[in-house]
Amino acid sequence: MADALKDIMLKITDDNPATRGQKLWVMFALSLFLVATLNWYAMVREPQVVDVEDLVQHKNEVVLVEGKVISWIEDRYGSGEDRVDLVIEDDTGVIQVRWYSTGTIPPIGTNVTAMGDVVDYNGRFYMVATGSGALYWEPEDLPVLERVSLSDLAVAPSDYDGKIVTVNGFISESISPDAVYTSAYLTDGMAAHQMQLLIKSATGKWIESDSKIEVSGILSYQETSLRWALQTQGPDILIDGSHVPQVHRLDWATESTWSYQSGSKVILAGTLHIENGVWDLVGPSGNTICVIPTPEDIENAADGSYNNSVFDAEGRLMWSDDRSTWCIDANQGMGQNLVNPMSAMSMQAMLSADPASMLENPNMHYTINTYMKYAFEPLDTEGYFVDSQTYTYGQTTIAMTFPGPRIDWIESGQGIVADVTVAWDDEDMRIRLMVNSYNLTGSPPPPSTLLWDDGATQWGYSKNQFVLIDGKATLKDDGWYLERPGSEQSIKLNVQLNAIGTDSIHENQSLTWKGRLRQIEHPSQLSIVYSLDEADAKDDDGDRLADSYEESAGFNSNTEDTDGDGITDREEVENGNGPNSGN
Structure with a gap:
């Protein structure tokens, strides 16, 4: 075979003029064959699987890398480019893949196989992959998510280091749809725990401050900030639509704190001033904020009815940046107009916008929708209204001042419609509302949970309110006490008539008690102590078995009837039966 190839090459390269043209065609055909053969080899050659630490030895080669996706960013520079930057980790290191x-x-945590060209740019190595088939994974390669709470992470964060976890909570700030990198905090319902949330890749939609969200990501320790953080991807954040975040009301007197609400939905009352197409909201002291209306706002204001009118914006x-000031923008994913003339103006907003004009006509009656700030005792006549x-x-x-005493308490947070x-x-050198008549609306907030370790300050905030406290009822010479x-x-217990928490079934049981927290004078010492009035064990289903007892049993x-046999849970206990006795 070697001799035959040698003879062919000698014939091609000899100097015989008679065959020179034919030889050129043969050489041209041979070169095409060689190029085609090399291209075919390059296409059919299976790239080898390489460890990340060995990629430096395969510069400008197409290789395969197998590992776990620990991070990705879609369209890093916001240019609309069809590109995703992934970070893949194997047992030897990490590599960025520009896809x-x-x-x-x-998803984060998926075990993938990535094929791409190894690039060395000034000593920095990364891979370039092209096409939807450049990354491959099977269904069994998808991560197994572990659902945990923030309190679980707070107790032992190192147990979840590097793991994929799913957490529910409330986000601390608004997230812009096109923000590629965002740092926020995730808190639980009682704000007892908070964790840093590192969001990579744009969410594609506004996420409002205080929204309830579900996030899945990798928990890791941030050495630069000396704290634990959950790294997640913006598009993977799920929003709980059943929880509607409250819109923040700005106060003209605290303009220096407005930056805390940057990007959030806000409401501000003021006098609307429109001149040459420029909209401004003017406060009581003459300070202004620019407003950016929707096209529908501009159309509705064409007749001049909005100008110099008091509105909630x-x-x-x-x-x-154009005006170097804060603006209220109704075009940033709000879903409603800047000005809604059909909505009633709240009394607090009118007083904030133009307090002087409210005093010009003291006989003018207003109907307001408001809330009680503190629990209002039956004999009290002076108190406070709030707007949330x-x-x-x-x-x-x-x-505010009520016309006289009442029979019942009005709870903190109770809705009121008042004339x-x-x-x-x-x-007191201030404006006061004189209540002529009122009606209660809705229900007050549920009782808050007090802990024995919360301290006097926190307990003081809950004075006169219904609260929940865990403890054991003990009978002493001067009555019942709730002991830790x-x-x-x-604390002293003033129990309800026929209270279940002190009967024989619940005797010597640690239960959750519900009652009104009151401050009273100690009968023999110069001090103030707490008591729990109208107290009884918490019983949500009304079967006269305390919730704590039912859960433990x-x-x-x-x-009322756990096993559905027609016999209430209380009767089951009195008969000596369990929850699934079948009797």
Whole structure:
């Protein structure tokens, strides 16, 4: 074979003029054959699987890398490019894969096989992959998600280091749809725990501050900030639509704190001023904020009815580079107009916008929709209204006077529709609302849970309110007390008539008690102590078995008849039967 090839090459390369043209054609055909053969080999050659640490030896080669996806960013520079930057980790290291003409993006934690060209750019190695088939994985390669709570992570974060976890919570700030890198905090319902949330890749939609979300990501320790953080991807964040975040009301007096609400939905009352197409909202002291209306707002204001009128402006608080000031923008994914003339103006908003005009006509009656700030005793006549049911930063408060005492308490956070007039309080030097008549609306917030370790300050905030406290009822010479097990801490119990928490079934049981927290004078010492009035063990289903007892005994605390046999859970216990006795 070698001799035959040698003879062919000699004939091609000899100097015989008679065959020179024929030889050129043969050489041309041979070169085409060689190029085609090399291209075919390059296409059919299977790239070898390489460890990440060995990629430096395969510069400018197409290789395969097998590992776990620990991070990815879609369209890093926001240019609309079909590109995803992934970080893949194997047992030897990590490598960035720049994936172009992408396909389905694998979830974080997926074991994938990536094929791409190894690139060395000034000593920095990465891979370039092209096409939807450049990344491959099987269904069994998808991660197994472990659902945990923030309290689980708080107790032992190192147990979840590097694992894929799913957590529910409330996000601390608004997230823009096109923000590629965002740092926020995730808190639980009681704000007892918070964890840093590192969001990579744009979410594609607004996520409002205080939204309830579900995130899946990798828990890792951030050495630069010395804290634990959950790394997640923006498109993978799920929003709980059943929880509607509250819109923040801005206060003209706290303009220096507006930056805390940057990007959030806000409401601000003021006098709307429109001149040459420029919209501004003017406050009581003459300070202004620019407003950016929707096209429908502009159309509705064409007749001049909006100009110099008092309005609640609702929109997203954004910084305007053109005007170097804050603006309320109704075009940033709000879903409603800046001005809604069909909505009733709240009394607090009118007082915030133009308080002087409210005093010009003291006989003018207003109907307001508001909430009680503190629990209102039957004999009290002076208190405070607020513009939100639960405490929020910047909550608007106004003093009020009721016409006289009542029979029942009005709970903190109770909704009220009241007919009022506006008066000036000379003694306190402030505006006061005089209540002529009122009706209660809705229900007050549920009782808050108090812990024995919360301290006097936190307990003081809950004074006169219904609360939940865990403890054991003990009968002493001067009556019932709720004691903290294993300590000498206790508070006086003024139990309801026919209370279940002190009967024989619940005797010597640690239960969750519900009652109104009151401060009273100690009968023999110069001190103030707490008592729990109208107290009884918590019993949501009304079967006269305490919820704590039912949960420990295996009953369902949400139904009177756990096993559905027609006999209530209380009767089951009195008969000596269990929750699934079948009798």
